[in-house]
Structures are given as structure tokens and as C-alpha cells.
Amino acid sequence: MEILGGRGIRPSDAVTAAGLLLLTVLVFLDLLTGVFLSGTYAAGAVVTATAAPPRRTAIVAVLAVVIGGSSGLWHDTFGTEDWVLRVVANVIIASTAVSVSAVGHDLRNRLLSMTTMIQELIDSLAGELIGARTVKAVSQAFVGKAAETIGADQIRVHILDQDKALRPLAWYGKEPTLEVVPGSDHPKAQVAATGIPLHVRDDEKLRTHFPDLVQRSDGRVRGRRSVHVLPLMKAGVVEGVLTMSFPPGAGVPRSQDAFLLSISGALGEALHRAAELEREDLAGHRMQLLHEASATLTRSLDVNTTVEEVVRLLVPRFADWCAVTLERDQALEVVALRHSDPARTRWGNDLVDAVLRPDADAPFGVRGVMATGRSELFPFIPAELLRTAATSRDHLRLLQQFGMRSAMVVPLIGRAGVIGAVTLVQAESGRTYAAEDVAFLDQLAALAARALETAVTFQDQSERLASMTEVAEAAQEAILATPPERVGPLRLAARYRGAAAAAQIGGDLFEVVSSAERTRLLIGDVRGKGLNAVRTATIVRGEFRAAATDAVDLAQLAREIDRGMRPYLASTEDFVTACLVEITHDGSFSAVSCGHPAPVVLSQGRASELVLDYDPPLGLGVDPTIAHGRLAAYDRLVMFTDGLIEARTPTRAFVDPHQVLAAMGAAPFADALDAGFASLQTQTEGTLDDDLAMLIAEYAPQD
Helix, strand or coil: CCCECCCCECHHHHHHHHHHHHHHHHHHHHHHHCCCCHHHCCHHHHHHHCCCCHHHHHHHHHHHHHHHHHHHHHCCCCCCHHHHHHHHHHHHHHHHHHHHHHHHHHHHHHHHHHHHHHHHHHHHHHHHCCCCCCHHHHHHHHHHHHHHHCCCCEEEEEEECCCCCEEEEEEECCCCCCCECCCCCCHHHHHHHHCCCEEECCHHHHHHHCCCCCCHHHHHCCCCCEEEEEEEEECCEEEEEEEEEECCCCCCCHHHHHHHHHHHHHHHHHHHHHHHHHHHHHHHHHHHHHHHHHHHCCCCCCHHHHHHHHHHHHCCCCCCEEEEEEEECCEEEEEEEEECCHHHHHHHHHHHHHHCCCCCCCCCCHHHHHHHCCCEEECCCCHHHHHHHCCCHHHHHHHHHCCCCEEEEEEEEECCEEEEEEEEEECCCCCCCCHHHHHHHHHHHHHHHHHHHHHHHHHHHHHHCCCHHHHHHHHHHHHCCCCCCEECCEEEEEEEECCCCCCCCEEEEEEEEECCCEEEEEEEEEEEECHHHHHHHHHHHHHHHHHHCCCCCHHHHHHHHHHHHHHHCCCCCCCEEEEEEEEECCCEEEEEEEECCCCEEEECCEEEECCCCEECCECCCCCCCCEEEECCCCCEEEEECCCCCCCECCCCCECCHHHHHHHHHHCCHHHHHHHHHHHHHHHHCCCCCCCEEEEEEEECCCC
16 A cells, blocks of 8 residues: 555545544534534544545544534534434435445455556566567466456457458467458457557447357346457557456456556567567577588488478477478379377378368469479468368368468479478467568478488389499489589589499598688598498588588588587498588688598699698597698689599509699689599599599689
């Protein structure tokens, strides 16, 4: 209770004292002047009733009536008609004061109780919402706490989507309808459009606008229900609507409307903050997901394993539902369906054939995306879209059970074209997709498509080719993607050549990752031959792509690759020799060797081998030393595997690698690799005993 004047006198004490003082003054005036004032003694009770509790008012009232009656003794009017009238007047006024005090005290208590509850709600929400980082979490925390604290029997939080429709995000009580159409005469739509709160206490308006909130039992309970539709705003912009309904007998008085509006204001601020945090978290998740996908999607050459890895990456971090559809034998087949809840996954897989059946004539969805090769974004899924997609009432009912809120369909585009599509759906999480998600998912889908295409190629070749050498060669050619012809000031080219037909294929590999200021190159050779070597090569390339963007320098990059690949080595004796080079856009470079031949710089007709400290190969624990240098304009840096330095002539003498390098330096860049392999073929007469990969970079800043 507020303290008056800071002296510890409460309002109830003050008005009680004032009432008694007034009564005393009136009595003294009556005695001193002889004027009949006994009929006004009840004024003391009236003053007391303004802020004092009923008991104190009753005490003052009784005193006023008793003293007023006793005044007939000193005025010698006791028992007369005039005395009776004055006593009756005192009794009536005093009784009325006591009644008013009782009503006022009850109202003050209710007001204080409501104010306390609302303040407790705001305070508790402030604590709980600090850790909430999603709009859904904030809404659910608010609904639970509000239902517990202020006694509302129906609470609904609707978010205003980009299409201006209001969609339920969290609720307490009866589940709301799917959406509120923008521009309709529904009170929620009007509040969302105007930002003006609506407080409904009239029974007729309640039945008209909120029939689902008016219970049949209302008529058996005294008091009226009240419904409050409040805008959720940030910086004057409506972002949603909060609806709270209070049962009969617990309706909120008009004096509390401002408090309710303060609640919606606090919730609006919390939702806006959560939306910003959600966007920040999502941006970080996107980058993390791309790095993880680069590393994990290339670890297996099995189609089913790769598909499962795709859906594992996306659910639940980026979708509630994920389906992968591949084209097989000119028909579309859903090869994977996953939900964040394993029970829902089993339910969905039992219904997959009945629900996810692409219509051949559908202008949108999986078939449409595969036909155009362009992603489709459905930021929000209205009921009409489901009705359009459904082929029957039963099909519509099943689609509705998936609870789809937002969706994307992204094509899987491999080297040979579109091979399938990924369908992503947001449902229970309340999240929605936006335009910025398209570019990210296109990148992820491209990684997935290449991994799937590699796995499919490997599987098809394994079934078709009898020779294990041919299988390994086909798989290795599939995983060694051609680098871009130019990255910033660098021109790039790479080539792989398998050994003689009688030999097993090795694990030669190369990869390029570029950023705004630098380009990082990898070349390596897996110990051993055959399919296991090819598998290890895919893992090393994936670990390189995952770590190349963030590693501070090449030594850290080598350590990251070494740590990431070791769990996948078939034995403790397996390893991979590798050389890493980083070239910045000013021509400076750094290089490390993990048991691999050093690169050679071709400059003005001279070939200079880089002087490097040779660290152990990857897989054995590495901490290499970095060497530095600088490329002049049009210098070329050549990286190669040991197939070059171990190649032999028909007489079993080693070839002269300088002849090969000289040919590469003399030819135009576009023909450099052809010239090098031609020189090598001349010396070996077309026979290679080992695989050979070469990667060449030319610093050409003025082209």
C-alpha cells in the first residue's frame, strides 16, 4: 500500500482519523452553539467510507448514531418528533456509508489482486523469456504462465505472417482455427489491421464475434465474461494478436484494460527479440550445416546411407519433416521420410505412399520443381493450397494431419541434370521459410546431389562392371570434380590419369576451396589401392572442404583434416600423403607437406621446387611447418602425386619430371596439362604404373 507523505500514514488511517475529527468538531459545535447538528453527525462515517475498510466505517457510523441520539439530552428534545427524524437520518446516512465502504473495499481488493497478478505475470515472464530464443518458445512460455497467473480460461497467440494472415502459434484452452483471413470482419483481423485493442464485455457482441469462446454454462454463473483482443507491436508495427478470455465472474474490469495492454506490449517486445535471435541462430546453423554436409555427405558411396545423411542433417535443425524423392526407372520414388519425432516418422512412413504421391499434372511440388530445376518456396501453407494439392477427401484429411505450416521443394541437380528433389516442411515448431533460405538450401542440395550422384554412379558401375579396377576408376572419376577455371586472379586446371589396366586404381585426390581473399588447394595420395582407397579419398576431400573456410592457417587446416579422417581409416597403418597450398589475391602463398612431394613453381622458363619440411602423412598425427613465398604475374604453381616422379620408361629407368614440367611451363595455360601428359606419355610410351593427379594454378591478376 502506498505511504502518504513518506511518514508511514496509510490512506485508511488518514480517512478514519478525518472522519472521527469531523464527528468531534460537529459535536463541539453542537454543544457550544446550541444549534441542532445531530442530523449531520453521519458525515464522519461518509468521510471514513472513502478509503477505510468497512469495519472502521461501521465504528464511526455507530458513534455518529449513538452520539446523535444522545444529543437529545442536552437539547431537551429526547423522544420528540424532530429528534426521531434526526436519528433516522443519521441511521440512513451511516448505513449507506458502511455499504459504500464495503463495496469500495471489495473493488479495491479486486483491483489490487488483479494488478498484483498482472505485475507478477510480467515479472515472471521477464525472467522466463530471457533464455527463450524462438518465437514458439516465447509464446508457449507466455501462455502457460498467463493461464497459471491471471485466471484466463482461453489464451491465443496469433502471429501475422507475410501474407497478412493471422496464424495460431500457441494457445491455452480450446485449439483455435487454422488461420484468420486478412481483411475479414473478424475482430482479430481488425485489431491486426488497425493496431487498436478491442475489449468485449457485451453478451450479444460476445456471441456474435466469439461464439467458440462463450460456453453454454456461462448462464449458470453470475457475472459476465470478458474477451480482450490486443495487438502485439514493435515500434508501432503490428506483428501479431493476443486474445485472452476470462470466465463469468472473473471478467476484467475496464480499469484493468491498460494493464492488459501492458502485457501485450511486453509479449510483443519479447516476440520481436526472439524473432531476431532466431534469425541469428538460423544464419549460424546454415553455415554450420554446410560445413558438416561438406564433410559427411562424401563419407559413403552407398545411396541409402547418403540419403539418410541428407535427412539427418536437415531434421530437426532446418525442418520438422523432410522427404527425399529420387527418379528411378522413369518414376518418382520417395526414398526417405523423417520427422523430428521418431513416432511421427513411423506414422508418416506408414502413410507415405498414400500421401506423397506426386500428381503428373501438378504445376507445383516435386514434379514441377524437377521439370523446371528451380526451387519452390511456400512461406505459408493456407488451407486452399492443401485442397488444391489433394486428390480426394481422404487425401486432404491425411495432408492436414501432417500439420504443414511452411514448405520448400528443392531440386537435386547433379552433373547429368535433375535426379530428384528434397521436400522440407515446418509444422509443430511454428517456424517458417523465407526467401533467404532458398539460396542456402540450393547450396546444400547441390552438395547432396553430387554425393547422391556419386553413390548412384558407384552403385550402378559396381553392378555392371566385372573388373574391380573399372569400378574404382569410375568411382574416382566421379568424386574428383573439375575445379573452376578461374577464381579471382588465379587460373586453375586439374587432371587425373589412371594407371595401366592391369593395375588397381589408387586414391589420388585433389580439391579447391576459395573465399573472398584466398584460395586453398589440396592434392593427396591414399596409401593402398582399390575401393577402400577411393573411400578414404572422399573422406579427406570432405574434411578439407569442411575445414578450409575457417582454419586460421594451413597447419591448423592439416590438423583438422587429420583429426576428422582418423575415425574412418580402415586400420592404424592407413594414411594419406598430402600437400596444402594457400594463395592470396596479391600472389603471396604458403605451403605445407604431409609426406607428399613438394609443389614446383614455373617462372620465366625455370622450374623451382619449393623447400618444405616433410611432416608425417595425414592419419598419423600431424603438425606441419609452413613455408611462404610469392608468385609473380603469370607464374605457375604445379602440384602432383608421386605417379609423376615414380613413372618409368620402357627400360625401367625413371622419367625426367623436368621435361614434363618444362612442357607445362612452355604451353599456353589452357594446354599446359595436355602438354605435360603428352611429354609423360612420350617418355613412358603410354604406360603408367601408378595413378597420377596434377593440379596447376597460374597467378594472372591482369587478365
